[in-house]
Amino acid sequence: MNLDTIFSAAQEAFLTYKSISADKKAEFLEKIAEILEENRSAIVLMAGRESNLPEGRINGELGRTTGQIKLFASQVRDGSWVEATIDPADPTRTPLPKADIRRMLIPIGPVVVFGASNFPLAFSTAGGDTISALAAGCPVIYKGHPAHPDTSKFVGECISQAAEKCGIPAGVFTHVEGGVKMGQDLVKHPLAKAVAFTGSFGAGKSLFNIANDRKEPIPVYAEMGSVNPVFAFQGRLSNELVPLAQSYVSSLTLGSGQFCTNPGLIFVPRHLAANFESAVSEALQTAPSSPMLHEGIADSYYKALDNLQTRPELKWVKVPDAKHLINVSPALAEIKASDWIEDDIFQAEVFGSFALMVVYENENELLEVAKKLHGQLTITLWGDNAELKNQRELISLLEEKCGRLLFTGVPTGVEVGYAMQHGGPYPSTTDARSTSVGAHAIKRFARPIAFQDMPSALLPDALKDENPLGIVRQVNGKFTIERILS
Amino acid sequence: MNLDTIFSAAQEAFLTYKSISADKKAEFLEKIAEILEENRSAIVLMAGRESNLPEGRINGELGRTTGQIKLFASQVRDGSWVEATIDPADPTRTPLPKADIRRMLIPIGPVVVFGASNFPLAFSTAGGDTISALAAGCPVIYKGHPAHPDTSKFVGECISQAAEKCGIPAGVFTHVEGGVKMGQDLVKHPLAKAVAFTGSFGAGKSLFNIANDRKEPIPVYAEMGSVNPVFAFQGRLSNELVPLAQSYVSSLTLGSGQFCTNPGLIFVPRHLAANFESAVSEALQTAPSSPMLHEGIADSYYKALDNLQTRPELKWVKVPDAKHLINVSPALAEIKASDWIEDDIFQAEVFGSFALMVVYENENELLEVAKKLHGQLTITLWGDNAELKNQRELISLLEEKCGRLLFTGVPTGVEVGYAMQHGGPYPSTTDARSTSVGAHAIKRFARPIAFQDMPSALLPDALKDENPLGIVRQVNGKFTIERILS
Numbered sequence: 001m002n003l004d005t006i007f008s009a010a011q012e013a014f015l016t017y018k019s020i021s022a023d024k025k026a027e028f029l030e031k032i033a034e035i036l037e038e039n040r041s042a043i044v045l046m047a048g049r050e051s052n053l054p055e056g057r058i059n060g061e062l063g064r065t066t067g068q069i070k071l072f073a074s075q076v077r078d079g080s081w082v083e084a085t086i087d088p089a090d091p092t093r094t095p096l097p098k099a100d101i102r103r104m105l106i107p108i109g110p111v112v113v114f115g116a117s118n119f120p121l122a123f124s125t126a127g128g129d130t131i132s133a134l135a136a137g138c139p140v141i142y143k144g145h146p147a148h149p150d151t152s153k154f155v156g157e158c159i160s161q162a163a164e165k166c167g168i169p170a171g172v173f174t175h176v177e178g179g180v181k182m183g184q185d186l187v188k189h190p191l192a193k194a195v196a197f198t199g200s201f202g203a204g205k206s207l208f209n210i211a212n213d214r215k216e217p218i219p220v221y222a223e224m225g226s227v228n229p230v231f232a233f234q235g236r237l238s239n240e241l242v243p244l245a246q247s248y249v250s251s252l253t254l255g256s257g258q259f260c261t262n263p264g265l266i267f268v269p270r271h272l273a274a275n276f277e278s279a280v281s282e283a284l285q286t287a288p289s290s291p292m293l294h295e296g297i298a299d300s301y302y303k304a305l306d307n308l309q310t311r312p313e314l315k316w317v318k319v320p321d322a323k324h325l326i327n328v329s330p331a332l333a334e335i336k337a338s339d340w341i342e343d344d345i346f347q348a349e350v351f352g353s354f355a356l357m358v359v360y361e362n363e364n365e366l367l368e369v370a371k372k373l374h375g376q377l378t379i380t381l382w383g384d385n386a387e388l389k390n391q392r393e394l395i396s397l398l399e400e401k402c403g404r405l406l407f408t409g410v411p412t413g414v415e416v417g418y419a420m421q422h423g424g425p426y427p428s429t430t431d432a433r434s435t436s437v438g439a440h441a442i443k444r445f446a447r448p449i450a451f452q453d454m455p456s457a458l459l460p461d462a463l464k465d466e467n468p469l470g471i472v473r474q475v476n477g478k479f480t481i482e483r484i485l486s
Numbered sequence: 487m488n489l490d491t492i493f494s495a496a497q498e499a500f501l502t503y504k505s506i507s508a509d510k511k512a513e514f515l516e517k518i519a520e521i522l523e524e525n526r527s528a529i530v531l532m533a534g535r536e537s538n539l540p541e542g543r544i545n546g547e548l549g550r551t552t553g554q555i556k557l558f559a560s561q562v563r564d565g566s567w568v569e570a571t572i573d574p575a576d577p578t579r580t581p582l583p584k585a586d587i588r589r590m591l592i593p594i595g596p597v598v599v600f601g602a603s604n605f606p607l608a609f610s611t612a613g614g615d616t617i618s619a620l621a622a623g624c625p626v627i628y629k630g631h632p633a634h635p636d637t638s639k640f641v642g643e644c645i646s647q648a649a650e651k652c653g654i655p656a657g658v659f660t661h662v663e664g665g666v667k668m669g670q671d672l673v674k675h676p677l678a679k680a681v682a683f684t685g686s687f688g689a690g691k692s693l694f695n696i697a698n699d700r701k702e703p704i705p706v707y708a709e710m711g712s713v714n715p716v717f718a719f720q721g722r723l724s725n726e727l728v729p730l731a732q733s734y735v736s737s738l739t740l741g742s743g744q745f746c747t748n749p750g751l752i753f754v755p756r757h758l759a760a761n762f763e764s765a766v767s768e769a770l771q772t773a774p775s776s777p778m779l780h781e782g783i784a785d786s787y788y789k790a791l792d793n794l795q796t797r798p799e800l801k802w803v804k805v806p807d808a809k810h811l812i813n814v815s816p817a818l819a820e821i822k823a824s825d826w827i828e829d830d831i832f833q834a835e836v837f838g839s840f841a842l843m844v845v846y847e848n849e850n851e852l853l854e855v856a857k858k859l860h861g862q863l864t865i866t867l868w869g870d871n872a873e874l875k876n877q878r879e880l881i882s883l884l885e886e887k888c889g890r891l892l893f894t895g896v897p898t899g900v901e902v903g904y905a906m907q908h909g910g911p912y913p914s915t916t917d918a919r920s921t922s923v924g925a926h927a928i929k930r931f932a933r934p935i936a937f938q939d940m941p942s943a944l945l946p947d948a949l950k951d952e953n954p955l956g957i958v959r960q961v962n963g964k965f966t967i968e969r970i971l972s
Contacts, residue, residue, distance in 0.1 A: 015882055015883075018882075019882065075963075078963070080965065083926075085904050085905040085925075085926070086905055087901070087903040087904055087905040087906075096899070098901065099892075099894070099895060099901060101901055101903060101905040102905055103904075103905040103906070103907050103926070106885060109886065208698075208703070209698075212694075212698045216861075216911075216912045216913070217694070217912060217916065219917075219919070375702075385941050385943065388941055388944060389943060389944070392944075395944065396501055396504075396505065397501075399592060399935060400595065402935070403934070403935060404935065404936040404937075404938060405935065405937050405938065405940070406585075406938040406939060407937075407938065407939045407940050407941060407944075408585070409585060409938070409939065413582070415573070415584065415585060415587055417573040417587060418571050418573055418589075418960055418962070418963045419571040419572055419573040419587040419588055419589040419936055419960075420573075420587060420589070420936060421934045421935060421936035423934075425702075425933075426702045426703060427702070430703065431705075432594075432933045433705070433933045433934070434934075435934060439963070440569075440571070440589070440934065446919075447911075447918045447919045448889070448907045448909075448919070448920075448921065448926065449885060449888070449889060449890065449891065449907060450889065450890040450891070450905055450907035451890075451891050451893075452890060452891065452892040452893065452894070452895070453893045453894040453895065454891070454893050455871050455874055455893060457871065457875060458874060458875070458878075458881065458893075472958075474904055476904070477560075477561075477564070477904045477925070479566065479958040479965060
């Protein structure tokens with residue numbers, strides 16, 4: 001099939017799919033989850049083989065994938081996500097009568113989704129981007145990630161099967177294979193209305209540029225990762241030094257460090273630096289060398305570290321073990337905050353289990369750090385309540401630099417819920433206004449429309465006087481589930 | 487003052503301004519409205535002189551401007567616009583305890599706003615873009631439009647006065663003057679976080695490109711206008727032919743046709759075309775030649791018509807009167823739908839009172855028209871209820887092409903309320919996901935952040951357990967004003 005055929009089918013499917021009921025859409029999503037569960041053992045086997053990720057992790061990731069499908073299904077059934085806003089007519093207003101205006105979010109059209117290598121299920125074929133687009137009412141043209149081709153194709157077939165069983169036109173989902181050129185052609189296609197991507201900065205930025213150079217520019221939601229700094233303050237760090245070091249190392253080495261939220265940067269006060277470093281080093285002893293997703297990623301990890309090893313500002317606490325084709329071991333280096341501030345290279349992401357420990361002399365230095373920091377998916381603050389109260393200025397600066405600010409725990413393990421924000425200022429993503437995880441992700445693939453004086457027979461259910469969907473709406477500025485009295 | 491000084495002051499002001507209470511922000515906005523009203527006669531005189539717009543219009547526009555300031559003030563006081571979303575912790579969850587996650591919209595930072603020539607007040611210095619940015623908590627660097635320099639500067643001083651009276655740092659608003667180069671430099675400045683613009687396609691698209699070429703790309707909300715097609719169906723048109731023709735001409739010629747929502751394109755059925763054309767021609771007799779905003783705009787109007795007059799597909803019903811330096815008269819030409827479909831030139835906007843009447847043979851032709859149509863701010867359908875019921879397919883296609891779909895009246899006269907959507911698919915704007923009129927405009931200048939396990943003493947009021955602001959929040963997925971029981 002050529003791309004024109006694929007996109008025409010998607011556009012055709014869109015005009016049907018956008019109009020089917022919320023219940024029907026939710027059933028379709030639930031059917032996808034059901035078919036994935038039915039094929040659990042086959043999928044886990046395939047994804048494990050292709051990604052080198054352990055069975056336990058893949059099993060968990062499949063649960064997360066179907067869990068997130070069910071969350072979107074329930075959101076679609078609930079229906080309030082369309083932000084229905086109604087300003088009823090006022091024919092008696094002077095000098096001019098007021099028209100009836102009703103606004104809601106509608107789906108944007110066919111969406112191009114790129115899967116991520118590091119989550120062969122939860123951020124891939126039936127992952128958050130695909131499902132939130134389908135939930136919004138948009139068909140998806142999905143480009144499988146070449147690192148897990150069989151898993152991708154198989155999961156794609158599960159989605160197509162679900163569409164068939166639910167009587168949804170086949171064009172609602174198309175699985176496409178190919179390399180860089182294919183990805184570019186997908187983004188360039190005139191019928192594409194948005195792009196969702198998770199992966200490297202280079203690839204994401206290049207798709208962003210292509211999308212903006214189109215005759216009709218379209219939104220690109222590229223999640224490109226970050227170094228997810230952790231700021232440790234002395235009160236809490238001195239009280240919990242060993243457990244914090246251990247939890248830091250667990251997060252750093254999880255999945256061979258191949259997480260967008262991997263905490264690659266940690267700020268510690270001078271007088272605790274040596275102790276913390278020892279505790280981290282000790283925890284790292286038990287972190288074995290482990291395989292990466294593919295050889296290219298392992299190679300990039302070693303190259304990035306080779307490059308950093310030429311820098312005199314760094315003191316190496318643990319250099320990586322001898323190079324291996326696919327296995328990597330964690331590494332740890334130390335730098336002074338005053339040196340870190342001087343060169344952006346020290347905040348470049350090294351994909352893998354590399355930690356840069358930045359030693360600060362005093363908390364004023366952290367204000368300079370915060371001003372200099374690039375946009376991040378997450379920032380974590382480890383402080384006790386008393387010392388955090390003195391950090392309001394720092395917290396205010398850090399808010400400007402991230403999508404999620406944590407005060408306990410570690411940034412890995414992104415909760416799928418209503419309140420999650422997974423996305424942050426550039427360069428962590430190309431669009432800080434949206435999230436790629438959690439219920440709010442559905443709004444990426446929608447846009448508002450206002451209907452003025454639309455005959456009631458034509459109004460979408462979400463906007464009808466009687467509120468047949470029972471959704472929360474804003475009527476004359478007030479949130480309510482009441483019907484409109486006319 | 488150089489731009490670095492201006493932006494540093496704005497950034498500095500931002501860190502204070504974003505944290506002051508909603509009430510304080512609302513008072514500041516209301517103070518702006520109050521000072522503008524106090525200076526009504528001076529402003530009306532100045533704006534009338536600089537824009538050539540009649541006093542009645544300018545008086546009305548000032549009322550609209552202060553009315554919209556009050557709407558945003560009341561929205562800020564209400565506070566629910568931040569979309570507070572709370573997933574409380576669940577320490578008992580297995581296998582892993584659930585963290586406490588709270589999400590809300592926060593202001594994006596300093597915003598660059600460009601005023602429009604055609605609304606010297608409502609879309610200019612204290613217009614929708616400036617006020618919605620200030621309402622969201624963002625400082626504004628405003629570039630005055632050179633077509634009304636005195637008005638712009640004077641209104642800018644009113645805003646600065648209001649800031650001073652309310653104890654808001656002066657950097658919250660800066661009025662800047664200059665040409666194209668200045669505009670580009672503003673968009674290029676590293677501290678700028680978003681751009682709002684109303685004007686021509688050429689200027690808007692060029693700012694969009696500059697913003698995307700920055701080291702850190704930023705959102706551009708450019709409202710670039712459209713031809714706002716009207717589709718007339720035979721049942722309603724035959725019943726109301728003369729009043730519809732008259733209301734069409736009023737809308738077309740309002741303000742010398744210098745409205746973004748000016749209905750420059752109208753589709754009429756073949757067998758009523760001659761009658762409708764006569765009625766329009768007759769109404770046009772009473773539409774006098776009138777001055778445009780400035781000579782450049784008058785010149786562009788005549789040039790565009792000269793260009794169209796070379797096209798054999800057009801039959802001219804009314805050619806413009808002899809050229810004048812600044813006054814223009816309306817013009818009307820007719821074209822067959824089958825010819826219109828063949829060339830995009832026939833849907834290019836002619837800024838001014840030019841109407842292109844497209845004659846269709848049958849309603850199937852309109853489906854082709856809808857597929858071919860560029861993105862529009864508005865589309866209007868004139869049909870009686872019975873005939874609109876048969877147009878579901880057409881309506882579905884037209885939804886994809888506009889931000890507002892009207893079923894009575896004319897598109898000019900954009901209501902300022904909660905439900906208004908003023909914005910549409912490209913090329914009518916560069917971002918169909920937002921509006922430049924109405925309460926939802928505040929969200930342009932905000933982005934989400936999630937706080938995970940934030941100590942309650944640090945939580946913003948919008949996210950505190952006790953809901954001290956009394957706002958509507960989504961807790962565990964349900965909308966409520968209740969406090970969180972912990």
